[in-house]
Structures are given as C-alpha cells and as structure tokens.
Amino acid sequence: MVKALSDTYLTFKTIFTGMGITLRHLFKRSVTVQYPRQRDVLPERVRLKLHVNIDDCIGCRLCERACPVECIDIGTIKSTDDDDLGETSTGHKKKLWVDQFDIDMAKCCYCELCVHPCPTDCITMVEDYEYSAYDRNDLILSFSDMSPEQIEEANRKLEKEAEEKRRKKEEAKLAKKKKAEAKAAAGDAAAAGDKPKDAATGGVAATDGKEAGSEKPETGAGAEASGDEDAEKAARRAEREARRAARRAEREAKKKSEE
C-alpha cells in the first residue's frame, strides 16, 4: 500500500518534471537553419572548394606535385620570345601558357596542401559547397581560359620558334665550321709555306673540323638533347590530348545515353 502510494507519487512527480522540460523546449528557439534561404555562418578557414585565379598562374606545377591524391592536372606550353604573357599580380613574370588546369573535386581530399606551395597565391579554397553533380566528370573543374584555337596557335608558334632556333643553330654551326675550315685552310697554306711539321697538325685540325661537320647535319649534340626533350613534351601533350578527347567522348556518350 505504502509502496503503491510512493510509486504513484513518484510517477506523477517524474511525469510533471518531464512535462516541464518539454514545455520549456516547446518555447525555446529552434536550432533549425532553413537551409536554402538561411545559411550557417561558415568558419574563416573553411575548405570547401578549390578555385584558381588563372590570370595569376605561372604554370609552375607546384600544386600538382603537392597534391597527395593527384587530382590536379596541369598542362603548359612554353611561350615564344615574341609573346609577352605579362606579370601576375604578385609580380612574377609569366613564361608559360597554361593550356590545362583541371581539378577533379571528386578526387580532392580537401587537405589544402596545394594552396600553400603556390608562389603567386592563385589557388585558394573558396566558400562554395553547392556544386554537387549527377555526373562524376562534371566535378572536374577546368580553370584554363585558353580556347582550343589559342592552344593550337601557341603550339604552332612554339614549334615554329623551335624550328627557327634549330635552323639558326645549324647556321651558326655551319658558319663556325666554315670558319674553322677556312682557318685550317689558311693554316695549311701557312704550313706549306713554313714547316712540314705544322702541316701535320693542321691536317689533324682539318680532319677534326670535317668530323664536326659530318656531325652537324644530324643537328649536333646539344641540339639533339633539346630535340629529345621536345619530343618527350610532345608525347606528353599528345597523351594529355588523347585523355581529354577520350573524356570528352565519354561524357558525350553518357549524355547521349541519358537522353
């Protein structure tokens, strides 16, 4: 009986305590943020989306190298001497066309490691978190502002310049050779006139010059190295182009299949 009464008392006491708490909460300000219309104030250093100010990019690829998940894909073309790409806002001279600056936000792990190495502070985290997409490829952000025509133009110019340089080098070498030959000939003539011993050395020099001359038509040792580099770069570019084309084709195919 006593237990029953004390139980009853306890029941009502706890119920009224609970009801008091719920009543207090009923009139408390709710914590809901009516999202599309209201937004939370974001912390100062949020890491939500990468943004590149392409005007400031010097194509140094430091960010690409810093990225632990390799989500940044940069392609550059050397600018020719007659092109002036200007300076970045931080005063760095721009020497490379940046024909590709793709960041795959689907791969990105938001570590912000790419932001700090940038010498011109052109890659930054911005406060945009509403960029979800239906297609994974739509999360690849392309920042390069170069049109395909411009890229082609830059490539062509570079090739032309390389050609020109090669030709100039050849010419220079040829001129050098001629000079040497002329010198040797002069030496020969002098030796013939002076000492037979000298003639022997002159002959050696002449053969040397001939050897150098025979090498030259094959673009010479130094030129050959730079040519290799060029080829490598061209291969890389081709590979990139192929990748891009494949991606584009894939995207289009997907779009078509969706339709």
Place this chain on the structure above:
Amino acid sequence: MQQFLESFLPAGPLVVFVFSIIPLMIILVYALFAIWLERKVAGHIQDRLGPMETGGWHGWAQTLADLVKMIQKEDIVPAKADRFLFKMAPFIAFAASYGAFVAIPFSSGYIGSMIDVGVFYIVAITSLLSVSIIMAGWASNNKWSLLGAMRTAAQTVSYEVPVVVTILSVIIVTGTLNLMEITEMQTGNAFLGFLPSWLIFHSPFMVIAFVLFFIASLAEAHRVPFDLPESESELVGGYQTEYSGMRWGLFMLTEYADMLLLSLVGATLFFGGWNSPFGSFMDGPVWGAFWMLLKGMVLVFVMMWLRWTLPRLRVDQLMNLCWKYLIPLSFVNLVLIALWEMIF
C-alpha cells in the same frame, strides 16, 4: 438547430443529412489541424520547426498535401489477406468513433441525439473500435498486425474498466447519463462565488477522477505512452502494417477523431462542456461551440504534449498500471465521491 436548418432548407432527408454530417465536418477540419499541430508540437519540443514549406505560412497545408498524396496511392490488399474483413476494418473503425459523436453536445443548440443513455452509449460504441482493430489485425494475415491487434484487445478490455468507473463516479454526482443535461447542470458560477460550477471543482475527488479518466482515455485512444497497438518501433505499425493509402488514412483519422471524442467527453464531464468559463459572458450557442471545441483542443494538446514527453510502456507495465493502480484507485475514488455526495 434542426429548426434553423429547416428555415432555409427543404424539409425532409436533406435536413437530416446536413444535420448529421456537421460532426463529420468538424472532425475532418479538426483532423487536418490536429495532425499539423502534432507535427508542430513535436518539432518545437525537439527544438525543430516542423513543417515550414507547404502552403506558405508555417506549412499549414502539409496535412492537405498528405491527404492528396494518400488518395493517389494504390489500394493494396495483401494476397493472403481476408479481403472482405481487410477492406471493411477501417470503415468500421471510423464508423465506431464517428457514431460516438452523436451523443456529444457541441453547443447548447446542437447535439446529434438527445439520448438519455448518452455516456453509456459512447462507452459502448467506442468498444466497437477494438473490434475493428482486431478485424484489421487478423485479416492482414501478418504477425505484426496480429500482435498489435491482440495488444489492443487486451489494452481496451483492461482500460475500459477505469474509464467506466470514473464516468460512473461523475454520474453519481449528476444523476443523469444525458450529456446535455450534465452540461446544463454545470452552468453558472456556484463554487466560492467565482469558480464556474464545473464538476472538476465539485470536490477534490473529482480532480482525482479526472486524472484517472484522462490516463485511461489516453489508453483508449491508443496514444503514447499507451500506443502499444501501433508501436512503430516494435511492431512496424501494428494492425496498420499492411494498410496503405486512404485505408491507412482512415485509421489515422480514427485515431485523431478518438482523441477529440475522449477530450470532448472529458470536457463535458469535468469542465462544463459548452459553458463559458466567465458565467454568462461570451455565452450562447455559437460561443458554446467555441468553448466546447477549445476545451477539447486543450486536452488534445495535453495528449500531444504527453506524447513527446513520455516513453512507451511495456505490455506488462501497461497491465500492471491498469489493474494494480488505476482500477483500485478508481473504485476507492468512486466510494469517496459517493460518501461526499451523501454527506454534503
């Protein structure tokens, strides 16, 4: 009321029809409002906002949108179900709770039927609800449904006893079963000069009677903490498991209609029904309907408030509470009220 309707409608079946669907209109509008209110109360108690979008102002049209959605839904009947019983159950459930509104005096000018056994009739016809729930549970041919239905049967049979006994203790005071007469007895400010002469102020035991009645009516309406028949978290909705679309909607409507019914009965028996709390101020048939529904809604709100405060009881706790506490208490209270009536 009937004369009023006859003054502008052709006499005959139409008047009777309009007369009899008035409670239905009240229930439907109330259900739309109450379901919205329930969501709002739930939301704000949990520091949320509840529906905010549909209809503009604080999501007032949310229930309307849900209703439209439910009407569009496919009417699914499980292959192994007893088709006839399965389809009938929601209608019987709603008919049971709607039928009880006949004896409720909504205002001094409107009561469905002036039957002399009013309260008794209400108690009797609401029992039909448990029949329909058992029908639904059995016909669904599903263990969750059947378990839920059996819990309902046990619960309803148990909790009808304290409900009836507390009502009986009120009847001792009033001497009549007719709810209209009970309400008329509570007109005026008799107690201590200023308190309205509602039965809750009649004696301290009436307060106890009301508390007991309210607890038992929560169980009758299958509301938390006594919502074991439905118990979404354990029984996947109990007897409602196999129902979808508008048939499920009818069960939902029944639940809310039942809440209103028991709140109105409570308001009539203890809080003076359609009587104004300010004596003759704001009195009359129209104000009467307003006060009646306001009192009902306050009790409905308390039910919602409790729902978001208390956890659900276990089956054994439910039976324990009923047979070991509520029934003995209500009987003792009955005797005390009878003694009070004899002495004063």
